Amino acid sequence: MEATTEMMNSNLKLTNRDRAVLMKTPFLAGLSGNSLIRMFANMTVVSLSARKSVFREGENADALYCVLSGYVRLYRLNREGREADMRICGPGDTFAECLIYGGNQYRYNAQAAEAVTLARFDLQAVRELAEQEKDISKAVMTSLSRHLLSTMDCVANDRLYTAPQRVANYILARCPVDGGPASIRLPFQKSLLAGMLGLAPEALSRAFSALRKTGVTVRGRVIQVVDVQALREV
Amino acid sequence: MEATTEMMNSNLKLTNRDRAVLMKTPFLAGLSGNSLIRMFANMTVVSLSARKSVFREGENADALYCVLSGYVRLYRLNREGREADMRICGPGDTFAECLIYGGNQYRYNAQAAEAVTLARFDLQAVRELAEQEKDISKAVMTSLSRHLLSTMDCVANDRLYTAPQRVANYILARCPVDGGPASIRLPFQKSLLAGMLGLAPEALSRAFSALRKTGVTVRGRVIQVVDVQALREV
DNA sequence: AGCTCCGTTTGACGCCGATCAAATTCCGAG
């Protein structure tokens, strides 16, 4: 695929991988054949290159999205133009679903943090489907519930924990449960993780180096943990 | 009513005021007569005195609640026992609705910040009703959407604004739209407002005194604003 | 390999807000 095509929105067929991601999201998992067909009928696939905007705060909301590949930043600006991430959406995450019953304008900016593929659903169509089909309204409720719980977690994390603790929590949430050594790989740039944790990139970097004495080693995107149990006590 | 009765849970009839509050919540507004009756059938009224716990994090979730009067704190604890409020629920607010489709355990503590009256709905019953009745699932989606949007606002506020700015935002959201002078009355203690804004009480107090030079006067629970427009520029 | 761009790290600094302590005010009970 040539560069110019990659750079712009385009309606494509779903790849098999994308389809698999889509079917596992709470938003589409568990839909009956008929509902699924009707959802697909109102879906288009959108590809965006890094840093392209999906939508901006205040714009008229006419679609919700599901991430198929890549990552999307949801963020807001203050008067001086400083950005604060509110959520980072990865494969399987849905965003702007809160607008099905929550207003007619986007409430934050959405931007491709890297090259992304999105499933785009017409908001009005989903609204109507959710009124007709019970399994769709159930999917919407499930999706909203998860999103709400994770956002509340985010508030609690911001208010309760310091930067190294938040980083430790992030690592622990992605480590095997037993207490031994572990290794994980970040699925995105560190600056994205920083935003996700409500930190400046420099603060994330310092948090990692503070965790070195707890046995956390970082090389590139790979994070190695000597003792998972020890990390729990940070 | 004698003190001992006020102190304990009790199943009571709805007062007219409570009923009016209940009917205006997104959770019950717009329900058809039949759905309304079925919801009421699974509802009990609970009264709690100040500081009593509604539920605790980790407990088995068997009910969701709607505040009829008073305020409820939703908060979480860190290992050292420090508390962080995640949400303050007032009359008309619903909490723990995210557990209809979001898990079987409460994810945070809920405590009466003062004497409160709550409508308590059996979670399993609401789950079943939401599957059957479209208007109920719609009410749940509306309620979840609002709650989600306000929680995302909370994250953005925490990350973008300083204490005086957050206080200014709070005041402005409750002031008449025109730019002139205004006066509002806090519906609760300042310490509760502090928690709601993610601040220590001392920090809220200092934020108020920082706003004095912008024409904000505080006496008890009454906040007077000389020039609403000026406050927007903080 | 060498170069370049961009992401990351490190250092220096300052501000914001948490914390502890003490003073003061508020409010309800008697």
Add this chain to the structure above:
DNA sequence: CTCGGAATTTGATCGGCGTCAAACGGAGCT
């Protein structure tokens, strides 16, 4: 009205993290 406990304010101190600047490193390109 007075008292006592709780809420709030004020002061002092300190740690955490944002910001700016500069050094460093890695990935892709030629």
